[in-house]
Amino acid sequence: xxxxxxxxxxxxxxxxxxxxxxxxxxxxxxxxxxxxxxxxxxxxxxxxxxxxxxxxxxxxxxxxxxxxxxxxxxxxxxxxxxxxxxxxxxxxxxxxxxxxxxxxxxxxxxxxxxxxxxxxxxxxxxxxxxxxxxxxxxxxxxxxxxxxxx
Amino acid sequence: xxxxxxxxxxxxxxxxxxxxxxxxxxxxxxxxxxxxxxxxxxxxxxxxxxxxxxxxxxxxxxxxxxxxxxxxxxxxxxxxxxxxxxxxxxxxxxxxxxxxxxxxxxxxxxxxxxxxxxxxxxxxxxxxxxxxxxxxxxxxxxxxxxxxxx
Numbered sequence: 001x002x003x004x005x006x007x008x009x010x011x012x013x014x015x016x017x018x019x020x021x022x023x024x025x026x027x028x029x030x031x032x033x034x035x036x037x038x039x040x041x042x043x044x045x046x047x048x049x050x051x052x053x054x055x056x057x058x059x060x061x062x063x064x065x066x067x068x069x070x071x072x073x074x075x076x077x078x079x080x081x082x083x084x085x086x087x088x089x090x091x092x093x094x095x096x097x098x099x100x101x102x103x104x105x106x107x108x109x110x111x112x113x114x115x116x117x118x119x120x121x122x123x124x125x126x127x128x129x130x131x132x133x134x135x136x137x138x139x140x141x142x143x144x145x146x147x148x149x150x
Numbered sequence: 151x152x153x154x155x156x157x158x159x160x161x162x163x164x165x166x167x168x169x170x171x172x173x174x175x176x177x178x179x180x181x182x183x184x185x186x187x188x189x190x191x192x193x194x195x196x197x198x199x200x201x202x203x204x205x206x207x208x209x210x211x212x213x214x215x216x217x218x219x220x221x222x223x224x225x226x227x228x229x230x231x232x233x234x235x236x237x238x239x240x241x242x243x244x245x246x247x248x249x250x251x252x253x254x255x256x257x258x259x260x261x262x263x264x265x266x267x268x269x270x271x272x273x274x275x276x277x278x279x280x281x282x283x284x285x286x287x288x289x290x291x292x293x294x295x296x297x298x299x300x
Contacts (some may be wrong), residue, residue, distance in 0.1 A: 026198035048176035059213030
């Protein structure tokens with residue numbers, strides 16, 4: 001496993017994402033490490049990322065599924081130079097299996113479960129205190145030319 | 151249609167949600183108006199809510215689906231006193247149909263499409279510049295006692 005997060009190997013001009021871009025000063029800075037088989041990460045929501053008192057906001061968990069899933073797709077498809085192609089989210093699904101406590105560090109694990117042509121389907125699990133709290137799925141697609149550089 | 155957003159009629163001690171709670175100073179303050187048949191709202195993402203340059207972050211759109219969908223479920227189930235019961239998100243799905251431009255105000259429309267026992271399924275559409283950009287679905291469930299007040 002490399003110590004450099006997948007998101008830090010995205011091209012500089014495509015590193016502004018609110019969820020995970022290293023060039024977004026206000027962003028969440030979600031980071032994914034690729035171990036050759038799965039994407040792993042850790043994230044501690046801030047106190048304001050609350051849903052009901054004591055629990056993490058679902059939109060925050062959806063953001064973790066999104067950025068961690070897409071980075072895992074990108075890393076799984078990286079070329080020999082190790083530089084991940086930029087993927088975007090075609091669809092996102094999250095099942096909130098049980099409440100996620102606000103405070104403890106969250107553990108993220110993601111695996112590629114299917115390839116559909118150029119699309120990559122990734123499953124993401126979010127755990128807290130040793131229990132899976134949310135399970136999500138991202139369909140990641142290569143960045144369309146219309147969203148890229150001029 | 152009442153001018154008071156659904157989220158401003160939630161109980162004070164359940165109004166801290168990062169997405170829509172009026173008592174969260176750092177939050178997004180997503181607001182839903184219930185017209186008796188559907189939930190409608192408007193939201194303009196901030197410049198930092200970027201995905202790739204020029205486009206809105208998917209996790210931001212998922213947050214809009216989440217809070218707007220759950221508020222629509224709550225409003226649709228409100229009693230004669232008009233006070234909505236607090237619902238939580240059991241699952242969330244978003245299809246990103248086409249890129250969402252960052253800058254223009256977004257329009258939100260949500261409708262109840264199914265009832266499954268005490269759960270309410272809501273479809274949410276997010277439009278920008280007159281075109282639907284994302285379509286989502288929320289399964290909302292009454293707040294479990296384990297997440298509520300002591």
